[in-house]
Amino acid sequence: xxxxxxxxxxxxxxxxxxxxxxxxxxxxxxxxxxxxxxxxxxxxxxxxxxxxxxxxxxxxxxxxxxxxxxxxxxxxxxxxxxxxxxxxxxxxxxxxxxxxxxxxxxxxxxxxxxxxxxxxxxxxxxxxxxxxxxxxxxxxxxxxxxxxxxxxxxxxxxxxxxxxxxxxxxxxxxxxxxxxxxxxxxxxxxxxxxxxxxxxxxxxxxxxxxxxxxxxxxxxxxxxxxxxxxxxxxxxxxxxxxxxxxxxxxxxxxxxxxxxxxxxxxxxxxxxxxxxxxxxxxxxxxxxxxxxxxxxxxxxxxxxxxxxxxxxxxxxxxxxxxxxxxxxxxxxxxxxxxxxxxxxxxxxxxxxxxxxxxxxxxxxxxxxxxxxxxxxxxxxxxxxxxxxxxxxxxxxxxxxxxxxxxxxxxxxxxxxxxxxxxxxxxxxxxxxxxx
Amino acid sequence: xxxxxxxxxxxxxxxxxxxxxxxxxxxxxxxxxxxxxxxxxxxxxxxxxxxxxxxxxxxxxxxxxxxxxxxxxxxxxxxxxx
Amino acid sequence: xxxxxxxxxxxxxxxxxxxxxxxxxxxxxxxxxxxxxxxxxxxxxxxxxxxxxxxxxxxxxxxxxxxxxxxxxxxxxxxxxxxxxxxxxxxxxxxxxxxxxxxxxxxxxxxxxxxxxxxxxxxxxxxxxxxxxxxxxxxxxxxxxxxxxxxxxxxxxxxxxxxxxxxxxxxxxxxxxxxxxxxxxxxxxxxxxxxxxxxxxxxxxxxxxxxxxxxxxxxxxxxxxxxxxxxxxxxxxxxxxxxxxxxxxxxxxxxxxxxxxxxxxxxxxxxxxxxxxxxxxxxxxxxxxxxxxxxxxxxxxxxxxxxxxxxxxxxxxxxxxxxxxxxxxxxxxxxxxxxxxxxxxxxxxxxxxxxxxxxxxxxxxxxxxxxxxxxxxxxxxxx
Numbered sequence: 001x002x003x004x005x006x007x008x009x010x011x012x013x014x015x016x017x018x019x020x021x022x023x024x025x026x027x028x029x030x031x032x033x034x035x036x037x038x039x040x041x042x043x044x045x046x047x048x049x050x051x052x053x054x055x056x057x058x059x060x061x062x063x064x065x066x067x068x069x070x071x072x073x074x075x076x077x078x079x080x081x082x083x084x085x086x087x088x089x090x091x092x093x094x095x096x097x098x099x100x101x102x103x104x105x106x107x108x109x110x111x112x113x114x115x116x117x118x119x120x121x122x123x124x125x126x127x128x129x130x131x132x133x134x135x136x137x138x139x140x141x142x143x144x145x146x147x148x149x150x151x152x153x154x155x156x157x158x159x160x161x162x163x164x165x166x167x168x169x170x171x172x173x174x175x176x177x178x179x180x181x182x183x184x185x186x187x188x189x190x191x192x193x194x195x196x197x198x199x200x201x202x203x204x205x206x207x208x209x210x211x212x213x214x215x216x217x218x219x220x221x222x223x224x225x226x227x228x229x230x231x232x233x234x235x236x237x238x239x240x241x242x243x244x245x246x247x248x249x250x251x252x253x254x255x256x257x258x259x260x261x262x263x264x265x266x267x268x269x270x271x272x273x274x275x276x277x278x279x280x281x282x283x284x285x286x287x288x289x290x291x292x293x294x295x296x297x298x299x300x301x302x303x304x305x306x307x308x309x310x311x312x313x314x315x316x317x318x319x320x321x322x323x324x325x326x327x328x329x330x331x332x333x334x335x336x337x338x339x340x341x342x343x344x345x346x347x348x349x350x351x352x353x354x355x356x357x358x359x360x361x362x363x364x365x366x367x368x369x370x371x372x373x374x375x376x377x378x379x380x381x382x383x384x385x386x387x388x389x390x391x392x393x394x395x396x397x398x399x400x401x402x403x404x405x406x407x408x409x410x411x412x413x414x415x416x417x418x419x420x421x422x423x424x425x426x427x428x429x430x431x432x433x434x435x
Numbered sequence: 436x437x438x439x440x441x442x443x444x445x446x447x448x449x450x451x452x453x454x455x456x457x458x459x460x461x462x463x464x465x466x467x468x469x470x471x472x473x474x475x476x477x478x479x480x481x482x483x484x485x486x487x488x489x490x491x492x493x494x495x496x497x498x499x500x501x502x503x504x505x506x507x508x509x510x511x512x513x514x515x516x517x
Numbered sequence: 518x519x520x521x522x523x524x525x526x527x528x529x530x531x532x533x534x535x536x537x538x539x540x541x542x543x544x545x546x547x548x549x550x551x552x553x554x555x556x557x558x559x560x561x562x563x564x565x566x567x568x569x570x571x572x573x574x575x576x577x578x579x580x581x582x583x584x585x586x587x588x589x590x591x592x593x594x595x596x597x598x599x600x601x602x603x604x605x606x607x608x609x610x611x612x613x614x615x616x617x618x619x620x621x622x623x624x625x626x627x628x629x630x631x632x633x634x635x636x637x638x639x640x641x642x643x644x645x646x647x648x649x650x651x652x653x654x655x656x657x658x659x660x661x662x663x664x665x666x667x668x669x670x671x672x673x674x675x676x677x678x679x680x681x682x683x684x685x686x687x688x689x690x691x692x693x694x695x696x697x698x699x700x701x702x703x704x705x706x707x708x709x710x711x712x713x714x715x716x717x718x719x720x721x722x723x724x725x726x727x728x729x730x731x732x733x734x735x736x737x738x739x740x741x742x743x744x745x746x747x748x749x750x751x752x753x754x755x756x757x758x759x760x761x762x763x764x765x766x767x768x769x770x771x772x773x774x775x776x777x778x779x780x781x782x783x784x785x786x787x788x789x790x791x792x793x794x795x796x797x798x799x800x801x802x803x804x805x806x807x808x809x810x811x812x813x814x815x816x817x818x819x820x821x822x823x824x825x826x827x828x829x830x831x832x833x834x835x836x837x838x839x840x841x842x843x844x845x846x847x848x849x850x851x852x853x854x855x856x857x858x859x860x861x862x863x864x865x866x867x868x869x870x871x872x873x874x875x876x877x878x879x880x881x882x883x884x885x886x887x888x889x890x891x892x893x894x895x896x897x898x899x900x
Binding site: 084405 | 553554555556557561666670736738739775780792793795796798799802803805806812813814815816817818819820821
């Protein structure tokens with residue numbers, strides 16, 4: 001028996017831009033709406049920290065709209081199962097919530113792609129987006145030397161953000177070649193706002209070397225990262241750092257869509273022009289449908305919202321703008337495609353699965369993700385294959401399509417459909433402290 | 436309304452701004468080791484957003500809690516290095 | 518042209534692997550085929566207990582024999598097989614179950630299997646996280662647990678060391694009347710004898726074979742080392758395992774070497790799919806909390822399902838199919854496949870080579886369940 005049973009006309013999973021947009025539209029059209037997010041904040045990854053900003057801007061506009069609406073917000077609530085149709089269970093620090101919905105909007109966002117290379121498990125090696133997000137919540141970066149590496153426009157945005165927090169960003173190493181990124185840059189001419197954003201960022205980080213066509217081959221250090229060795233394919237050089245922020249663009253969070261049976265193609269949730277998935281009454285908007293950034297997510301969230309309130313004509317008004325952003329999305333995808341050298345960074349000794357310490361050499365007899373889970377413990381730890389699975393797909397081409405509840409590790413009592421209520425038989429011994 | 440919070444990392448009091456995550460408090464006291472891996476290597480957060488579980492610490496007696504998604508609260512007791 | 522083998526074993530789970538190892542060691546030319554990877558079926562999903570059970574004399578004899586074989590094999594097992602002789606603690610909830618505990622203690626000891634009765638205090642001392650007010654229990658000290666996929670792989674590798682061949686990703690479509698198999702791609706392998714060790718999928722090759730799929734759920738927690746010391750089973754497990762009809766759950770936990778706690782068990786017929794059935798999962802966990810309340814607070818990392826191969830009389834099928842000496846069975850082990858795999862391999866090989874068996878193989882003979890008349894199950898035979 002869950003602690004609370006809640007019914008909504010529209011349930012939105014994910015409080016990032018797509019989710020907030022969908023929720024606002026639905027609530028403004030007199031539907032009962034809930035937004036559920038597994039973090040304590042609103043804004044997802046890209047708008048992390050907007051609740052403390054008082055200036056205007058797109059993020060502030062949407063946050064104000066959300067907070068002025070009747071949307072009920074459930075933070076620190078992790079969706080972990082869907083035992084029956086139109087039902088989702090979420091675990092909170094105190095118990096379990098059961099949500100029943102008529103329309104569902106999945107706006108579960110994306111996470112960074114991490115690729116294994118020697119030293120990537122050293123403390124101080126983090127994702128760029130992750131480091132930036134944590135810095136906004138107090139992680140110490142002031143006066144710290146940071147090298148940013150990997151791929152994607154996020155690297156520049158993070159360089160900018162970290163500089164604002166007082167970090168000393170020594171360089172940004174983008175693995176894509178100059179020509180590819182330049183072509184992408186030129187395509188921004190069709191997206192003036194993005195271009196202005198880009199130029200603005202660039203001007204703030206003048207003085208930070210932005211290298212193309214280079215990537216990390218090794219993070220060095222004993223108890224934490226002290227330097228990173230980079231290469232451009234012919235020469236290598238080493239740069240001292242306190243943090244190495246390294247991520248290779250983004251992978252969509254598909255676990256909940258897959259659990260619900262949504263069709264996935266080419267690695268993204270398939271949606272029609274109304275952002276409807278293959279499952280009736282289930283919409284998907286934002287990064288899980290394609291990594292397109294915040295503006296794309298906002299439009300898609302609004303489309304989903306309008307269709308969820310059965311006003312498709314309003315949705316249609318956004319199709320032109322959405323098409324623009326989908327073109328942007330496609331050039332983004334092409335410009336920052338990952339180079340094959342990245343598949344050969346890991347040495348036999350390098351951990352591929354961090355949760356279970358499975359090395360590359362341990363995977364040598366494996367031919368598929370399923371094989372891997374039978375032969376080793378790769379993918380069977382707490383991250384449930386989120387980190388290593390995405391890496392393995394890039395490294396070996398192994399697809400991991402199977403998803404089972406719980407979508408995240410949860411208390412056994414939550415999975416049993418109840419809070420920590422004890423059976424009447426007896427008082428319990430204290431099992432929760434380790435060893 | 437206080438603008439700082441004091442919590443205990445391995446018994447040591449740490450004062451952080453309100454709105455800080457437990458991971459930030461740990462980083463300000465023991466930067467390198469949030470927990471140990473299966474082969475006893477020190478680990479520290481990777482993804483910063485609740486996917487990697489490398490930020491796990493014990494909070495008020497409950498182990499395996501993601502410190503990157505948990506806000507600091509007054510008097511919290513955090514143990515690292517498990 | 519594919520070479521002739523003495524034995525083709527269909528199924529590279531732990532039973533097929535044990536049969537392969539024994540046959541190859543005896544000098545037979547063996548081919549093992551599996552449509553998936555080694556241990557990709559029931560073996561990969563199971564709990565891995567090595568336990569002596571007494572539903573019948575025949576079950577007791579087989580589990581006792583096989584457990585002894587595991588003890589003998591232990592020094593050769595790799596560390597990855599994680600053999601742990603933690604012992605089984607059968608727990609009794611009330612006086613009625615304690616009477617059963619005392620009966621079991623006599624039964625086991627009379628048959629040379631060490632077992633000791635524990636009173637309520639001793640059970641609490643043996644396993645502090647069990648709820649208080651249990652009536653007591655039976656400790657079977659020489660039982661243990663193992664990590665099945667690695668054990669199966671070890672057995673397959675032993676077989677290969679004795680010149681057996683293995684093909685994974687090899688889908689057997691039909692058995693040949695004249696000895697051998699037809700593959701999904703139309704190719705054939707010929708053999709003197711084919712052993713159907715395909716577990717819950719055995720009836721696909723021999724329609725009408727009295728083996729039914731019996732679904733189970735398992736849950737594994739994060740690492741909590743030092744909290745559980747034995748494999749713990751409620752006495753009601755026997756009722757669950759040996760019930761023929763409805764869905765049932767029974768409390769059963771194991772501690773893995775990692776410190777992760779494996780929680781089971783559930784049984785369902787007529788559930789062919791592999792998806793999680795929440796209702797029975799919840800029942801299973803709630804049953805577990807009744808015995809070990811502290812489990813409720815632990816973090817669960819994963820849940821999964823598997824299908825056991827169940828026969829009507831709860832004993833496996835080991836031996837030739839009546840009226841066809843070219844088709845043999847090594848299947849139907851229900852929840853005792855890991856335990857009885859080694860004995861199955863030995864019995865099968867002894868029967869094949871017409872050597873005396875260490876225990877009587879009669880109770881497991883397929884002939885007991887397969888009649889030799891019109892309604893007999895026919896293998897999918899093609900010329």
